[in-house]
Amino acid sequence: MQILSHILGIDIGSVSISVVLVNSNKDIINTSYLFHHGNIGSSLEKASENIDLSQINHVAVTSSSSSYVNNNAEYDQLVSIIRACKYLHGNFGSILNVGGEKFNLSLFDTDQLYSGSKHNTSCAAGTGSFLDQQAIRLGLESSQQLSKKALSNFSQLPDIATRCAVFAKTDLIHAQQEGYSIPQICDGLCKGLAKNIFNTLFSGASLRFPIIFCGGVSKNLSVKKHLEKLLQEKLTTDKYSNLYGALGAALCLIDEISQNSLLQKKSIKYNVVSDLLKTEKQEKKVFYPALSLSFSEYPDFKAYESFIYEDVETDIYIDPVDLDLSHNSNSEPTDCYIGVDVGSTSTKSVIMTDTQEVMAGFYTRTASKPVEAILSILKVQERLKDFRHLSSFLESMSGMLKVTFCAILNPMY
Numbered sequence: 361m362q363i364l365s366h367i368l369g370i371d372i373g374s375v376s377i378s379v380v381l382v383n384s385n386k387d388i389i390n391t392s393y394l395f396h397h398g399n400i401g402s403s404l405e406k407a408s409e410n411i412d413l414s415q416i417n418h419v420a421v422t423s424s425s426s427s428y429v430n431n432n433a434e435y436d437q438l439v440s441i442i443r444a445c446k447y448l449h450g451n452f453g454s455i456l457n458v459g460g461e462k463f464n465l466s467l468f469d470t471d472q473l474y475s476g477s478k479h480n481t482s483c484a485a486g487t488g489s490f491l492d493q494q495a496i497r498l499g500l501e502s503s504q505q506l507s508k509k510a511l512s513n514f515s516q517l518p519d520i521a522t523r524c525a526v527f528a529k530t531d532l533i534h535a536q537q538e539g540y541s542i543p544q545i546c547d548g549l550c551k552g553l554a555k556n557i558f559n560t561l562f563s564g565a566s567l568r569f570p571i572i573f574c575g576g577v578s579k580n581l582s583v584k585k586h587l588e589k590l591l592q593e594k595l596t597t598d599k600y601s602n603l604y605g606a607l608g609a610a611l612c613l614i615d616e617i618s619q620n621s622l623l624q625k626k627s628i629k630y631n632v633v634s635d636l637l638k639t640e641k642q643e644k645k646v647f648y649p650a651l652s653l654s655f656s657e658y659p660d661f662k663a664y665e666s667f668i669y670e671d672v673e674t675d676i677y678i679d680p681v682d683l684d685l686s687h688n689s690n691s692e693p694t695d696c697y698i699g700v701d702v703g704s705t706s707t708k709s710v711i712m713t714d715t716q717e718v719m720a721g722f723y724t725r726t727a728s729k730p731v732e733a734i735l736s737i738l739k740v741q742e743r744l745k746d747f748r749h750l751s752s753f754l755e756s757m758s759g760m761l762k763v764t765f766c767a768i769l770n771p772m773y
Contacts, residue, residue, distance in 0.1 A: 366415045367383075369382065369440075369607055369608070370404075370420070371605030372421075372424055376576055379391065379407045391603055392408070419630070421435075422435060430636055437605055440608030441604045442466065453467075454571045456557075457604070459487060460492075480561075491506055498545065506546045507580040510547040513544050550583045553583055554590060562591065574602070575604075584597065677718055702726060708721070708722065
């Protein structure tokens with residue numbers, strides 16, 4: 361007896377929303393996948409734009425979604441993924457799921473019975489969020505663009521630590537300073553992430569093949585390529601591989617309804633997206649006293665003069681004309697010193713007198729191009745030297761920047 365028309369499966373993860381519309385015959389009617397950036401309501405509304413909610417009698421969600429969505433039933437994330445794999449692939453040996461903040465490997469015996477799983481730690485290194493973060497550091501729009509650039513690389517890869525986002529940031533800076541291109545760095549990131557997944561999940565595991573690769577990162581073909589090299593086996597993916605949670609939840613609900621176990625559960629009518637969202641606010645529990653705000657003393661960085669030239673923000677703290685040169689008995693021009701710090705997002709520099717007074721500060725964005733950033737600052741400093749009649753600059757730099765910085769400074773000074 362057919363008691364429903366369509367079932368909507370919803371999976372709200374740490375970074376994305378998956379929506380799958382399935383009819384009573386388990387045919388996939390419509391799908392949607394997008395990043396929510398913390399805006400669950402508006403993102404769910406956008407994900408449901410092409411879905412006629414009036415045709416839906418039941419909604420199934422994964423356990424991570426139940427606090428946001430009115431639903432008829434909720435299912436464990438892993439149970440939903442396994443159900444989707446069985447529906448789409450039938451026979452398989454293992455399931456590798458890599459999402460926004462978690463990844464895991466599920467193992468099955470020869471009778472297709474679940475035999476256990478391995479998971480990552482609470483650290484998000486090696487997940488989709490890690491790639492999203494590194495894409496921002498490289499000035500890319502998204503991890504999808506990072507994946508495309510990685511696939512376009514056929515050159516040597518830099519070694520980038522992917523077990524920790526902090527170490528990865530340092531390695532990214534080193535790779536940029538050593539002259540690696542953005543595609544090389546992106547491919548190095550994907551390779552490092554694949555090694556992290558492999559070492560965490562596959563070491564000592566009794567694998568059976570084929571391995572189904574699902575989750576948002578399954579769409580990253582560069583990560584998939586590097587994982588296959590490490591495994592020396594092909595990973596199985598499909599066009600729905602990032603939707604398994606939502607699809608599996610919908611299929612589980614259909615299974616229960618077909619077994620008459622939910623006949624007594626009243627269906628919910630949905631007309632607009634607001635009908636899907638839970639409106640009641642959960643009571644906020646406070647376990648610790650509120651923090652108090654107290655300001656510490658902060659140095660005054662008031663500038664004598666400020667200007668922006670070639671995207672370099674410049675603050676002059678001391679008028680060079682008024683510098684005290686009385687300590688120089690020969691009345692010769694006083695040397696100044698340059699300090700430079702190249703970071704992953706910004707490049708900074710200062711000019712200091714030989715009496716350790718900071719005369720000027722410079723700031724610009726690194727934008728994944730450290731050499732160009734340093735050159736921009738040097739141009740401004742050269743202009744400042746000509747304008748203020750300073751005699752010379754003696755460079756002072758961090759050890760890690762020594763080779764790059766000297767190569768730039770020597771031809772100019």
